[in-house]
Amino acid sequence: MAFQSIPLNHQNQFSLWVNNNEALLFSEQERSLAALEPLNVSLFLAIDEGLSKQQIITQIVQDSGLNADVINDSYQSIADMFDNRNYQSNANGQSKTITYSDGRYPELDKPANTNVSDAIHIRVATSYFDIECDDIDLYRAINALFQPVMAKGEDKANFALTINSSEHEYRLLANGVLVEQVPSASHMLPVLIDRLQILAYQNTVYKLVFHGAALSRCIEGKTTTVLLPGVSGAGKTTLAAELSSKGFYLHSDEIIAFDQDFNIPTIDLPMAIKSGSWPHLHSQYTELAQAQEWLRIDGRRIKYVWPAQFANKEFASKKLRKTDSEHHRIYILCPEFTPKAAGRVEQLTLSQSLALMTHGGYQLGHELSRESAAELIYFFENLSSFKLTYGTSSDALQLVEDLCQR
Template sequence: MSGYLDNESLILYHKKSGRVYGFESESAALLLQIDELLKENSVDEIYSKIPTVPKAILTSFSKFLLCNEELGKEVYEPPLNIGIYKDDEKKREKFSTVPLTFFIEFPKESLKRKIYPLVEHLSRHSRTDKAINIDFIKMSEGNYWQILFNGERIAAPVREESLPLLLQENMIIAYYQSKPYLMAMHAGAVKYGRHSLVFPALSGSGKTTLTAALVSEGFDLYSDEIALLGYDGKLKPIPFCMNIKEGSWSVLNERFPKLEKQQAFLRFDGQKVKFLPPENLAKENDTVSMVIFPKYEKNSECKLERLSSCETLKRIKDAGYQLEKPLSEENFESILSHLLSRPAYSLSYGSLEEAVGRIKDLCSG
């Protein structure tokens, strides 16, 4: 696998299949020429042989050689240790998502009132192949609780007001790790007609607020937090609550009247969060149509700009993602063809309504 960067595009050449992504004809030929030269020459030596290619491009290209730098060296997510499910005699309530069922024991009523809002939308009757018993153990000092999945400790103990958020985070991980997946991106994802959109972004970019606003406009929801891409290249819905941070409550109250009365919980970083059940949850998997990187900037105009494949890859990496397995040529080929080959845009905005309108226009075009 090799790559070539310039200011406009990224070319990736897969030697086994002979497929070239990005430029074609002359540029593709140049790619192969540089690829061969890099085996035995330094960047300066190549520049003397091909002086028409800027040295900065050659330097970027040499660093981006996937077979030397990236391939096989990506950090991938280890499986969550959830122990082995055993049917016990404890009084538990059942909450199901295909293919996983959670059996929860609530040790006290006040804790149940906190946790129930994040699971009450889940099925109470579905039968699935995999199951997890969830228990909460009160620590001896302070108001701290430990979460157990099938008897195994999942994370460090947290205060009761942060327990629901930590629980949902690990339920989501257990959910998407319960079946094979190619990539789990830190991104919102929605569907509108024949278009499925992914919104990778760092925390604080307005990703969840934009996703929720689109859902209120009739978009189907895949997730506000994790865009899950299968090996078939299709997005898969994650049926858990949207987490709305305090700064977005007033913005979304009119779109979601129930939000105002929802209980608030404390996140690990001190921010307050409310849960919103996943409305309009997507009913089927679909391929990615567009990748949009949102960024809320107060009082800024709404600006949509097309991105190169190179910038798309960089921004996805910056936003964060997980792989089920270490990166291989076959897996990267799938990411190329199902994600990086799609149209990608940056979207900066100060008005949520304008951002929603711009995305609708994209989907209608």
């Protein structure tokens, strides 16, 4: 059953969508979308109807057989949602407002000083970057890695990125704003690439972004798009690298971005392969053996390799909202690598899918509204969502292939 909008007395505060198994609530005040458990749905609808606390508890006890203490424990949290004085406050009781723009990078509002003749000039997605670096070895490493995305000199940069080094610290400035400080040259490239990825989508009119990988392929006129939400240690990047070597075209191994039409743009940057996957991926990416090693701030060792191919404009122009089309299928596949586990697939509900998609981090390109929340629900309920558990890469690839052939 598709999600249905439920008429409410407090429709100026809330919107509620339900199907046979799930309920999703949008709060106008918090600009947020949340899943409600069955008990909380009953409580919410009863409070919205105007029943007293005692009437509500008595009615739910009669209908469900639940203990009154259990119902009472949940009642106050739902009742507080209707009380503007208690809702959306911090520990000190002061108003706390979180907006979609809190994660917006400050350099987006600063001009780029691009008068440096020897800057590394690259294009990522639709944005141009000039990169300066006073460490000659680091400069050469960056210049060598970014050869596939070198841009023509006449294309004016949107962002000027400057790396300054000292004996104990490396600093990254973006359009004159100090944005990163790391202890060594080995730590700089990962934070630089992370910055490029985020600026590449924040400098566009985007709808929403999740942490994860996105890939597409087209066989006999039928397009398949696979979204792999990012949860640390689950095997997302390794699976993306393997799919890229098996005929899938990469949009990004770190960013799942949707534009205003739910198309997925391509952010053409190299994949970050963690040290644990180097031996496993060596046969598909022989350049890993000679690739330079870099360090995350948390100590993880990574190397960068380019995918076999990026998704081009043909894939980017596919309207993902047309999910009922037999010519384009989209799958949310949540990978979970578990050593020695047998490969298995578990279908996910919409709320489970959204929870897994947002768990690794997300950002909205606008304030969430009643209309955009409804659009989000109706888009994602048409996608096929699964959790993949596997112990070997061959199992993972076979599971993906089997799902894509359905």
